[in-house]
Amino acid sequence: MSIGNSIARLFGRSPIRPLLHHYETVHACVAELEVFFNAVISGDWTQAEQVRERIVELENEADDMKREFRLNLPKHLFLLMPRTDLLELMSIQDRVANKAKDITGIMIGRQMAIPTPLAEPMLAYVRSTINTSAQARTALNELDALLETGFGSREIKLIENMVEVLDDIERETDELQIQIRAKLFEVETEYPPVEVMFLYKIIDWVGELSDRAHKVGGYLHRLVAR
Numbered sequence: 001m002s003i004g005n006s007i008a009r010l011f012g013r014s015p016i017r018p019l020l021h022h023y024e025t026v027h028a029c030v031a032e033l034e035v036f037f038n039a040v041i042s043g044d045w046t047q048a049e050q051v052r053e054r055i056v057e058l059e060n061e062a063d064d065m066k067r068e069f070r071l072n073l074p075k076h077l078f079l080l081m082p083r084t085d086l087l088e089l090m091s092i093q094d095r096v097a098n099k100a101k102d103i104t105g106i107m108i109g110r111q112m113a114i115p116t117p118l119a120e121p122m123l124a125y126v127r128s129t130i131n132t133s134a135q136a137r138t139a140l141n142e143l144d145a146l147l148e149t150g151f152g153s154r155e156i157k158l159i160e161n162m163v164e165v166l167d168d169i170e171r172e173t174d175e176l177q178i179q180i181r182a183k184l185f186e187v188e189t190e191y192p193p194v195e196v197m198f199l200y201k202i203i204d205w206v207g208e209l210s211d212r213a214h215k216v217g218g219y220l221h222r223l224v225a226r
Contacts, residue, residue: 015073015086016144022065023093023137023216029058029100030133030209036104037126041119045111052104059097066094089219092212096133099209103202112198117187121180128173129206133213135166139220159224166217173210177203 032055039048069090073083106112114122139162146159180203188196 016140016147018065018069019086019089019093020137020140020144022062022069022090023096023140025058025062025065026093026097027133027137029055029062029097030130030213032058033100033103033126033206034123034130036107037114037123040107040112041114041123043113045108048104049108052108055101055104059101062094062097066090085219085223089216089223092215092219096209096212096216099205099212103205103209106198106205107202110198112195112202115184115187115191115199118180118183118199121176121183125173125176125180125203125206128169128176129210129213132166132169132173132210135162135169136213136216136220139163139166139217143220143224156224160221163217163221166214170210170214173207177207 032051036048036051036055039045039051070087073086139159142162143159181200184196184199184203191199
């Protein structure tokens with residue numbers, strides 16, 4: 001059975017179904033980051049490389065699903081949700097997985113160590129980013145279920161509440177980013193300037209990943225509002 005046929009059958013009564021299927025793979029990429037950062041912090045580069053390979057495999061799988069989604073998006077879905085909106089949401093989701101791959105790639109390539117004072121704050125920051133992605137997945141799952149059964153104002157409010165939770169997690173992640181940048185600033189003179197520059201880049205990229213996952217929820221809110 002081809003991937004295309006599988007994707008086509010996933011649509012059913014809900015155009016969100018294949019988007020949810022795709023984001024489950026995307027979130028699997030993001031969830032691997034906690035294991036990856038733990039390996040980096042402990043200096044276990046063998047494990048870090050294995051996790052990186054897993055993330056690359058998942059990102060490639062997500063790319064294949066995105067391609068099949070574009071090829072198999074039924075024309076009749078114009079009547080339910082605009083085709084352009086569905087395609088844009090798929091692109092937003094795909095960029096989440098891309099950023100997870102980028103983060104691990106640069107850290108493996110440079111064998112980037114995490115300074116001891118940053119270890120726990122970094123893990124907390126990464127976990128919060130994973131939580132942002134998990135909440136985006138939850139919102140997608142809920143919208144898919146509601147589209148299967150039909151929904152009214154109460155159900156729309158439920159989606160809005162879930163997006164508000166996503167906003168709260170994103171604000172927490174932003175605060176953790178501020179804290180870890182401040183912590184790095186306190187100790188940056190103790191490390192080579194180039195390494196410090198790349199540490200700031202990784203901090204920014206983890207924040208970008210969280211922002212991209214947050215945009216998934218924001219786009220869902222727009223779809224529901226219409």
